[in-house]
Amino acid sequence: MEKIAIIGTGLSAMSTIEALKSYKKFQISVFETGSKNNIKFLKEKKTLFPNKSFKYASKIFETEKKKFKKLYKIQENKFFLSSVGGLGGLSNYWGGGVQIPNDDYYEKYKIPNKMQDYKKEILSILNLNKKNISLLNVIRKNPLYKKLNTINDKQISIEDLNISLDEKNIKKTFTTGKYFIDLHKKKKIKLYLSHSVKNIVQIKDKYELEIEKKDKNILLKDFDIVISCAGLIGSSYLVGKFHNEFNKKFVFYNNDIYQLCFFNKNLKTYKFNKFNKFQFPHPLKKIKVKYKNFLSEGSILPMSFLNNKILGFSKNNVIYNYFKKFLIVGNFFIDSKLSENYLKINEKGEVTVKFKKKKNSQQIIKKFKNIVNNTFKKNKFFSIPYLNFKNYQIGSDSHYTSSLYFYKKKNKKILDSNCKVLDSRNFFVFDSSSIPPGMFYPTFLTMLNAFFNTKKIIKKYEKNK
Ligand SMILES: Cc1cc2nc3c(=O)[nH]c(=O)nc-3n(C[C@H](O)[C@H](O)[C@H](O)COP(=O)(O)OP(=O)(O)OC[C@H]3O[C@@H](n4cnc5c(N)ncnc54)[C@H](O)[C@@H]3O)c2cc1C
Numbered sequence: 001m002e003k004i005a006i007i008g009t010g011l012s013a014m015s016t017i018e019a020l021k022s023y024k025k026f027q028i029s030v031f032e033t034g035s036k037n038n039i040k041f042l043k044e045k046k047t048l049f050p051n052k053s054f055k056y057a058s059k060i061f062e063t064e065k066k067k068f069k070k071l072y073k074i075q076e077n078k079f080f081l082s083s084v085g086g087l088g089g090l091s092n093y094w095g096g097g098v099q100i101p102n103d104d105y106y107e108k109y110k111i112p113n114k115m116q117d118y119k120k121e122i123l124s125i126l127n128l129n130k131k132n133i134s135l136l137n138v139i140r141k142n143p144l145y146k147k148l149n150t151i152n153d154k155q156i157s158i159e160d161l162n163i164s165l166d167e168k169n170i171k172k173t174f175t176t177g178k179y180f181i182d183l184h185k186k187k188k189i190k191l192y193l194s195h196s197v198k199n200i201v202q203i204k205d206k207y208e209l210e211i212e213k214k215d216k217n218i219l220l221k222d223f224d225i226v227i228s229c230a231g232l233i234g235s236s237y238l239v240g241k242f243h244n245e246f247n248k249k250f251v252f253y254n255n256d257i258y259q260l261c262f263f264n265k266n267l268k269t270y271k272f273n274k275f276n277k278f279q280f281p282h283p284l285k286k287i288k289v290k291y292k293n294f295l296s297e298g299s300i301l302p303m304s305f306l307n308n309k310i311l312g313f314s315k316n317n318v319i320y321n322y323f324k325k326f327l328i329v330g331n332f333f334i335d336s337k338l339s340e341n342y343l344k345i346n347e348k349g350e351v352t353v354k355f356k357k358k359k360n361s362q363q364i365i366k367k368f369k370n371i372v373n374n375t376f377k378k379n380k381f382f383s384i385p386y387l388n389f390k391n392y393q394i395g396s397d398s399h400y401t402s403s404l405y406f407y408k409k410k411n412k413k414i415l416d417s418n419c420k421v422l423d424s425r426n427f428f429v430f431d432s433s434s435i436p437p438g439m440f441y442p443t444f445l446t447m448l449n450a451f452f453n454t455k456k457i458i459k460k461y462e463k464n465k
Helices: 011-020 036-043 059-071 089-093 103-108 119-125 130-140 143-149 176-185 231-242 265-269 273-278 318-326 361-378 443-464
Strands: 002-007 026-031 074-077 156-160 190-192 195-203 206-213 216-223 225-228 250-252 257-263 285-291 294-302 327-333 339-345 351-357 427-429
Touching: 002 011, 002 216, 011 026, 011 089, 011 119, 011 176, 011 443, 026 195, 059 074, 089 176, 119 443, 130 143, 143 265, 143 294, 156 361, 176 190, 195 231, 206 225, 225 231, 231 250, 231 339, 231 351, 231 427, 257 294, 257 361, 265 318, 285 361, 294 361, 318 327
Parallel strands: 002 026, 002 225, 026 190, 074 351, 225 427
Antiparallel strands: 156 285, 195 206, 206 216, 250 339, 257 327, 285 294, 294 327, 339 351
16 A cells, blocks of 8 residues: 655645545655644634735734744845745635636646546536526626626736635635644554655655644654645745745746725615525626736625625614625736745745745736726726725735746756656645736636646556556
8 A cells, every 4th residue: 555645634635635535545644734723713713804914913923923933034125025834724715706717828838638537526526516607697696796797808807717616614614723623533544744854855656744742743654655736836935945946936936916996875775685695705706807918817705795794893783784785806816927025945844935926027016006997987986095906915815826836957957747746756836826826816726736636646556457
């Protein structure tokens, strides 16, 4: 029986394990730096709009981030790092808006057809089943949503956004920590909590993991396969150390993010009544804006569809309940080509994460802002000063990708087409560091990539037996 080590318990690790289900011959160990503590997060009150960053103002987020920064000795330089550790990873902090890549994207990055064959499996993991899709269609028929369809123009399009609709939202599908605990209880995997992998060493055909467990360092040996699903920072760190790539730039992609907030006096006339039971925090409409060869995207929804709780207001807040009837809100992600971020690791294992503005980016962002505001104005949606196009801190979008996808060591790609690390026998990376850039919501592709490449590993083992 082959021993396989998986690092992390986020959505990419979950997708990997789902793909492994069909093959019983691996003994699976999952290592996670977090503990059960953050399961408490579920009981915490969530608010969506804190001051400076686009983050849930959650105490758990802050605590886990502190621990994460300590684990990797991270310095943020003009950058708000929104990667955190913790059981379940980032899945604890969002409600499940999944963008399924369109055909152009698959074509542009030559995503193999064989990978696309697994879309159905990922939709099923995400709970985007037929029942949910028909529910989405019912909600979309609400006149409040229909009103948004009118805002289509040459440079702007408003489209449906397919999202996973978990009725008990947030709690079930996207808190993957519970999924791992259940598998551990059923003895399908061995879950090692509070185990931080600090280094991966290949000795002949096997791997040793150097692990920090509380204040002790331990060594676990004899793994045949290692799969890193530790998130972009974690995987770049582990691959960088594996290859001694110190003081080199691991460039990654993320989006500068803005809040949208428009007023339309007619929105109030649309009654909410029978749709009340669907009140939930998911946007159903996507906004796409093109300018030259740049593309920015976001999502919008009538504010009446947002639970007061998620915004930190009480159910009975009269002033808020009145004003929200007139508003549509959303977020807007600027093309990732316009920001430049990288992380670097030094010999002491310290990490710096840095943001640098790209030349002309401000001018292009201004163009995007004008296109959006003018088109909305034409349709009688008026920009609310201060709230509309309020900029969040760079890095707070949490959608970092591709740090290892392009990375080359002495002209050789550090990952091959199976996401296997250069010069390794069986060390793979399946999180967002190994997917191509250009996704505004990278989770679907990250999961698809993890699922597809895990199936390839299984095929290889089946062939050899
Ligand atoms: C507020 C918010 C909203 C979002 N909205 C969307 C959205 O609408 N659509 C979308 O597609 N995406 C969204 N995302 C992004 C999405 O959450 C991530 O893409 C996805 O969860 C990443 O999953 P992952 O498994 O690759 O990484 P992570 O969730 O980061 O998991 C990494 C795991 O590895 C563990 N780990 C790290 N280092 C080590 C180590 N050395 N040893 C052991 N364990 C380690 C961590 O504790 C964690 O469990 C959002 C994120 C946030 C925070």
